[in-house]
Amino acid sequence: MSEQQDELELEALARKLDDAFLTTRPRPGFEDELWTKVQARRPFGLRLRDALAGLASGIREVPAVPLAGLAALVVVILGIGLVGYVGGQRQGGAATAPAQHFSSTSGEVEQAPGFGRLPSPSLKSSPGGAATTAPVAVGPVMANSEYSGPVQLTWSGQNITLGSASVFRYREPTTTDADQFASSLGAALRGRPKGYLGSYTATDYTLEVRGTVQSSAQSPAYFIYTSPSMPPLDAAGAAPADLASLFLAAHSLSPQWNYTTAIDSSGELTRVVFERQFDAADYGPAYLVDANGQRYGMEVDLQGNHVEHVSGVLPVSQDAAIYKLVSSDVAFREATSSAPPPQSLSTPAPAVQLTKVELAYLLVPAGDHSYYEPVYVFSGSFQVNGTTYTKHLVAPAVDPSQRTP
């Protein structure tokens, strides 16, 4: 056989393989069956995140929203299928059990003169709004896979009226900062993968350090991936939160900020979330939330007594300055009044009465320096076809005159 003929035969076989792999697919129905199983295993936090990703993509598709309006309108509405959540979709699920702990936030924070006009949060905002007196449609809203659509918001809870609160600012961490952090843990530099400040190895884990993600407003973070050789924690009978704390303390990673813990279990995996809090002076502890109103801070994934993974907020030095706040009802009106007119709907959007509000902190990336700014997180419940949903709305708390448009 000539070399040319040999090559032609191999090419023909390769084409046949391409076709074979392209046409080999699971039986009809398998895709949906498996997706249902995956959905049932979804941890609560991820279901929420995906729902919001759907919400955000829906928002991006809405045409002709003035940019200035979008920048001013910081509205995030979450829908959470409480019935599905409570009713057993979360197999092996565990309750979220907050438990208050405190550690020092001082030492790294010092008062500074004002930072000038603050950048406004550029949340994935909803091009719609609501007013307490004249509800209008907002949307789309993704509760879970069972519900999506616009809603009408009203606010009728007890307002928060604070004259002012701290805004925190930090400088973007550098590779030197990341190296110092890794060095303090006893990890050695392995490389600098794209998108990371550094990747490091320690005796029984890998550490990766990342700066602020400007596009999606994620805090500077580190990630620890333990190796199979890491011994399990020797603490028979200890609760997951205690195991996580034990691990963090043993690796000099205990949070240096206030927090509460929440537990999320799915299958054999247990996630301990240390939800970070900021000291908002007259208000007290205020949670750090993401653009969706979800609390975050540090996560420790456990399988039995073995730590699988840790992700945490990279410690950075920050300074603080006092800024004037608007009251929660003003923030609500501001967040909802600049909405575009509601689209005509074949069925009326459900009315949602937001009844609770809390002060929280939101990361606002701004290049070399980023800010943790106070926001109000509104929430309320409503029912659609017998299913109960909870909605959240995030609105900036800093007076608009002290923010860039």
Next chain:
Amino acid sequence: MGAERPPFEDLYREFLGRIYAYVRAQVGGAEDAEDITAQVFMNAYQAYPRFEPRHTTPAAWLFRIARNATLDHFRASGRRERLRRTIEHQPVAEVDPASQAEERIQYQALLAEVARLPERQRDVISLRHSGLSFQEVGALMGCSEDAAKMLYHRALRALREAVEREKV
């Protein structure tokens, strides 16, 4: 520009068929392929919060999980025994009545031949024809891009010989 993590469902819908085909070519039978594919996406879902799109492509990440799940499957059951049972009790045409078409039978027979190749040859052909680049294949198999290319060409020749022997 930062790589953002897409919704998991997007990955699931995009890669389910490719992962299934890859697994099917590894294990030979449809039933095992479904079980392993299900395990792959369950595992992927659990691990998704740790997936960093800046670090690797979704394809490479998912195929790594699929490869590990397939290896676990072989370790757990004993590959020879599993293959024997697969070939004896799961004729290629019984799975899907629509696959009576001669071409599809041929394709399934071809994948069954792939499943009989030695492990690394089977792996390199399955990964490559699942749409991965040689660079990705090499990264998954722990070798260089050039080594992956050489391994692939050797595997392709071995497959051709097997096909000729079996007259697939």
